[in-house]
Amino acid sequence: MDWKLLESEYIYRVEPWLTLRRDKCETPNGTIVDPYFVLEYPDWVNAVAVTEEGKVILVKQYRHAIGRTLIEIPGGVMDKTDTDPEFAMRRELLEETGHVFDKVYSLGAVSHNPSTSTNLTHMFLAVGGKKVQEQQLDENEEIELLLTDVEEVERMLKENRFVQSLHVSCIFYALQRYRQLSTGQ
Template identity: 70%
Template sequence: MEWKLLSSEYLHKEPWLTLRRDRCALADGRVVDPYYVLEYPDWANGMAVTEDNKVILVRQYRHAIGKVLLEIPGGVIDTTDASPEIAMKRELLEETGYAFSEIYNLGAVAPNPSTSTNLTHMFLALGGKKVQEQQLDDNEEIEVILADVAEVEQMLKDHQFLQSLHVSCLFYGLQKYRELKAAVLPK
């Protein structure tokens, strides 16, 4: 079922948009030409919970769809980040001002594997403590919101999160959060 890459040509190459045109051979010999691929760096996002069990949400404007969205913290994994976990810690600190005592890897999902090359690495961060003010990029304006776990669950049920990668992370994060809480409850 795998395709064989016959040739590849970059049509546009900038830090935030890299587009290439591939020529591919299918297993049965047919040729697909052109097949367009968007190259993006990997991303990290996280369900972040403070030491008093509040989930940190962020609200920010998303220009491509022209809406202010309720989301979870996250962003691009920079080439200087040693790992996705390091990138997540950096993004949490920059966007929220919180540092975390525990970080759990929840796996990765592919945002759009038919046309995009990247993965989104998901995390659950616990024990968050406010240690600094936000350190936002020039084009970022992010409002930090704290919510109870039950409120976040209800927000999910009410479809208040539009960003599908964040919905996925919250789904896995809530599962792991419940698992960890159940492990410390008296038997």
């Protein structure tokens, strides 16, 4: 079922934020698909972060594309200097929350739109968080931290209060893993 890439041309590039590519492809039955537009992004990371006191760290920030302030989980873009997704996640957690975490568990990766975008979002559960510094935010970031109970996060998920779909996926997997860890399974 895989397509054969015949040609590829970059239309627009502002790395790492947006790269648009035009491909010409051939399907297994010989159909030529031209143009096929692809958005290239670096991989992203996000995590459900739980402090050593058992509080989940949520972040509240404005999202300009939809014009709303949202409650989300910590996360961000993988930098070229990040050695792997866990390293990137630990860096993002420290920058956005000021916390370091005893354990970080990988929950797999998801794609926000595999038909048009190249990147994955690597999901994590981070536990045992201790505050070691103040936030170190980018100049365009304003992030308010919210500490809440796991049960409140579950309620918010059930009430559809998380808008960011990649965060919803992570929260779903993280709550399952957190329950397993809590019950010793």
